[in-house]
Amino acid sequence: MATETELKLAVEPADLSRLAKSPLLAAAARSKPMLRSVYSVYYDTPERDLARRGMALRLRKVAGRWVQTLKTAGTAQAGLHSRGEFEANAAAQLLNFVALAATPAQELFADPDLRMRLQPLFVTEFKRSTRVVEIHPGELAELCVDRGTITSGGRQDPISEIELELKQGNPAHLFDFARRLLADIPLTVENASKAERGYALLTGARSTPVKAQAPALAAALPVPDAFRVIVGECLRQLQANDRGVLASDDVEYVHQARVAIRRLRSAFGLFRKVVPKAALATVLGDVKELGTKLGGARDWDVFVTETLASAAHSFPDHPGFRLIANLADASRAAARQLARSAIAAPAYTALLLDFGALLTGEAWRTGLDDEGRALEAMTIGGFATVVLDAQWRRVRRAGKDHRDLAPAELHALRIEVKKLRYAIEFFQTLHARKAVRSFLDHAAELQEILGALNDATVTSHLLDTLMADNRSVVEAAGIVRGWGAARVHDGRSRFAGAWKRFEAAQPYW
Numbered sequence: 370m371a372t373e374t375e376l377k378l379a380v381e382p383a384d385l386s387r388l389a390k391s392p393l394l395a396a397a398a399r400s401k402p403m404l405r406s407v408y409s410v411y412y413d414t415p416e417r418d419l420a421r422r423g424m425a426l427r428l429r430k431v432a433g434r435w436v437q438t439l440k441t442a443g444t445a446q447a448g449l450h451s452r453g454e455f456e457a458n459a460a461a462q463l464l465n466f467v468a469l470a471a472t473p474a475q476e477l478f479a480d481p482d483l484r485m486r487l488q489p490l491f492v493t494e495f496k497r498s499t500r501v502v503e504i505h506p507g508e509l510a511e512l513c514v515d516r517g518t519i520t521s522g523g524r525q526d527p528i529s530e531i532e533l534e535l536k537q538g539n540p541a542h543l544f545d546f547a548r549r550l551l552a553d554i555p556l557t558v559e560n561a562s563k564a565e566r567g568y569a570l571l572t573g574a575r576s577t578p579v580k581a582q583a584p585a586l587a588a589a590l591p592v593p594d595a596f597r598v599i600v601g602e603c604l605r606q607l608q609a610n611d612r613g614v615l616a617s618d619d620v621e622y623v624h625q626a627r628v629a630i631r632r633l634r635s636a637f638g639l640f641r642k643v644v645p646k647a648a649l650a651t652v653l654g655d656v657k658e659l660g661t662k663l664g665g666a667r668d669w670d671v672f673v674t675e676t677l678a679s680a681a682h683s684f685p686d687h688p689g690f691r692l693i694a695n696l697a698d699a700s701r702a703a704a705r706q707l708a709r710s711a712i713a714a715p716a717y718t719a720l721l722l723d724f725g726a727l728l729t730g731e732a733w734r735t736g737l738d739d740e741g742r743a744l745e746a747m748t749i750g751g752f753a754t755v756v757l758d759a760q761w762r763r764v765r766r767a768g769k770d771h772r773d774l775a776p777a778e779l780h781a782l783r784i785e786v787k788k789l790r791y792a793i794e795f796f797q798t799l800h801a802r803k804a805v806r807s808f809l810d811h812a813a814e815l816q817e818i819l820g821a822l823n824d825a826t827v828t829s830h831l832l833d834t835l836m837a838d839n840r841s842v843v844e845a846a847g848i849v850r851g852w853g854a855a856r857v858h859d860g861r862s863r864f865a866g867a868w869k870r871f872e873a874a875q876p877y878w
Contacts, residue, residue: 373440373454375534376543376725377559382529384555385514391553397502397546399509407431407515409493411567412464414486424474425564426487428459435459439472440564449540449725491521491567495528501536504546508538519563521571530559541730548722551715558721560608578621579609581632586798588750595749596640597728599795603633604724611712614663620670623708627667630660635791639756643745645736652727655720659711666708669701671824672831680852681845689845696835696842753796757878760789764871768815771868776826783819790816796878804877811871818867822860825853 380388388394409429413419419426423442428435441453457468464487469478478484495517502512513532518525533543550556561569568574584602586595607629613622633656637649646653677697681690711717737745744752767782768774774782790812797805832846 373452373534374449374540374543375532376449376547377562378531378533378547378556379559380529380531380554380556382516382527385516385529387554388514388531391550393546393549393553394502394512397504398500399503400501402498402500404496404498405431407493407495407497407517409563410462410489411491411493411564412487413490414483415488416486417490417568418477418483418486420564420568422474422477425562426464426469427564428462428464430462435462437465437468439469439474440562441473449543449729491519491571493517493519493528493563493567502533502546504533505538505542508542509536510534510538510543510546511536519567519570521567524570524573526566526570528563531556539730541726544722544726544729548719548726551719551722555715557718558608558725560605576613578613578619578625579606580625581606581628581794583797584795586749586796588748588799590749592640592643592745592747592749592752593734595752596636596644599636599640600633600724600728603629603636604721607633608721611717614712615709620667620674623663623666623670623705626712627660627663630656630663631787632791632794634660635788636795638788639760639792639795642741643737643752644734645741647736648732648734649727652720652723655716655723659717659720662708662711666701666704668827668831669697669704672828673697673701676824676828676853677849680849684845684848687841687845687848689839689841689843689848692839692842693832693835693845693849697831700831700834749796750799753792753799754878757789757792757796758876760785760792761876764789768868771864776822779819779822780826783816783823786812786815786819800877808874808877811867811874814867815864815871818860818864822857822864825857825860828853 407429408431409427411425411427413426425438425440427438429438430436435458437457437459439455441455453473455468455472457465459465464484466478466484469475472478495515498514500512502510504510511532511534513534515528515530515532517528519528533547535543547556582602582605584595584598586598590598607626610622610626610629613619614626637644637653673694677690677694681687681694684690734745744755747755764782764785767778767785771779771782790809793805793809793812797809829850832849836842836846
């Protein structure tokens, strides 16, 4: 078995000509480009038994001979794909079941019924230009440029991508090389394999906004490895929604991308004693700036689709609401364009590549003080207990005098509650599901109420930016402010009971 480690980068076909002129590529090339035609047929059952197990089985024809490849379930993080790969020769276009019997999936392929049901589902056909490049002194990778199509039935999807497959060296240097290549040619990070794209084309599945998932952690996992898993999950959610931000008007894409950024920043905070801030200097500022732009778009989405719509429902004929809606729509469109520009910018690709280098390298593990080294030496099970207990105490301190808290203090409390909720979600696979769910429900209730209170403050700020010298607009804005004040009063009343339930809940960790 070979373990394939490659970085996938999407590139517009019109930009590929710039690659040949890249000064970096000219300096790094250690072989001349070799051009060949590649034809691959992907097999699975009609029920997609292999895909459900994270596998891909193909027969590929290159230079007149057929090669069978089975790829097992792996990972994709910031465009870096790592998975098991089992290759064998095949006679013509015939599956080699003898070779499949020598893989970890031998029991699956021993099933005669499954073998009978395997059939071609989709085809990839592309021209591949390959050369060896030195990505770092003494470290080599194979740089492949693929141009062609994925075909399933009557549907096609173009292929235009660059693959950097590590042959010798540190995976972190794949990201460093791609980061430098970005200066010569526009690139985007690609987390979907050709097989995954083929299955999507086959089923006609449309993308949908993607919510966060629980990171898969085991109690004995070392703290640095757990940090990588948690940050990797945050990045997965961000990348799963970034194209929706660009191409869809569904407000949930912006919302989930913003949630991913918030969770990412929260993870940095939770691990701050084992991940020195200096090691994150290259990414922290960019993450915050991206979050601000996504946050601006989200604030206007909430104002237009929830706040204004709810307040206006009781005054359907008031002309001021129509005028405010028109003004708000213009501001909302501008904020959405700002968010889209941030995702489409080379700086976003650079940020993902920086994260990839950070997570696959070891530089961030230097410069720890004694406390940091002691925490890093723990397993994630012990570390989670320390973090959850500390964050729970911060929430209790921040909300101790909640009846007298000013709006700014309620906002600070909301942030601490959100950090606690994210910490619970990050570490939830380490504890009993029922206990986690009960405590999480209490934290989520507090966050929902505090979020509604914060929305009222945001609403007032957004209304200030819309004010026009028009009596109807001023009157309608006053109604919206009054509606917001009523929500604040209701939220304050609800918060007392929610806080009492939270304080009574016993920590499960």
